[in-house]
Amino acid sequence: MNNEMVIRITRYYRILNRLRSLGLEKVFAHNLADAAGVSAAIVRKDFSLLSIYGQKRGGYEIPELMTKLGSILGKTDKLEHVIIVGCGRIGRALMHYTGFEQDGIKVVAGFDSDPSIYNDPNHPVPVYPTSRIEDVVKESDTKVAIVTVPETATADTFQRLLSAGIQGVLNFSPITLKPIKKADGTQVIVHNVNIALELEQIFYELQSPNILQQ
């Protein structure tokens, strides 16, 4: 199973979760395809690689399909914990984002270097000084951190997260972080989301549509 396929399976699972919460019981490959932005042939091929087969006229049973895809994705009923480091506007927006829970993700705490925001009752989760990252990560069994600190604090924050035992980072800072292998052999996974870069690529594609056709 390659990375692209994992992304598609994760998408299917999320779409099924939404369809189920709307009360649907069955789904066709072409519905999933439409919602996931791929062709129905790809959905069928993915499922057939995973030995998942629907009924000819009825499509797939949503609960059964979710169980199968969920076990492939290692889904459990337990919520996955994340922390948010950097409680500026973006960090706070993510703290309040209500869509995580339906995808099995729970923000356990925020961290910031500015003491004035620790006791703000508007935060939906506690906000602690960055010196407490290690304690909280251990107590809450958290493996993944979202980094929303300013550029200048990114490198230090990354080091601190590694020492605290964090194994995966979703980085929103404009500084690109690299996946690294720690001294103990653990691979730390990093995904960088650079919003300005995404916009620049769109502008680039708009002005030179043919170059990308290759």
Add this chain to the structure above:
Amino acid sequence: MNNEMVIRITRYYRILNRLRSLGLEKVFAHNLADAAGVSAAIVRKDFSLLSIYGQKRGGYEIPELMTKLGSILGKTDKLEHVIIVGCGRIGRALMHYTGFEQDGIKVVAGFDSDPSIYNDPNHPVPVYPTSRIEDVVKESDTKVAIVTVPETATADTFQRLLSAGIQGVLNFSPITLKPIKKADGTQVIVHNVNIALELEQIFYELQSPNILQQ
């Protein structure tokens, strides 16, 4: 030039911009490589494909390099305009983001269906009702929109943006939008940034590191 290479060139350009603002005049391929998260060999290969050559011991002149990469990327001194549709927490955070301008991007306006926020003096740019999208897009010559509306409003928002003449969309809603070809033959570019999905992929990679090795 393929998509991956465009992404790298855009990264190099942004890094150079930052180095220049720190007062640096020259840069080595390995510095750029470190900052961009690639190997120095890749930087040299990219530059050689673009017929850009450094001096053996001195590296590359930053202003010269920026001019060359900038012309490849179609950079002008003019700021590229974007609008933000959906002024919830994420939309407002992006409205206040100060990093866009140094990448040549300017947020010209926000749009929301909630009239109570139109006259909030804290917004750094004007916020209008969504019915005004078409006017503002035309007046301000805006081609790209950031979509930060709730799931249920995503499809309608996309249609409205297409009718208004928007050609590129950066979509933060959990609903995946698909690039489409309009009736007049224009290709509309869509980039989807799904934060929960990014996190889920990290969790997936953490639990099954070997599957992704291939």
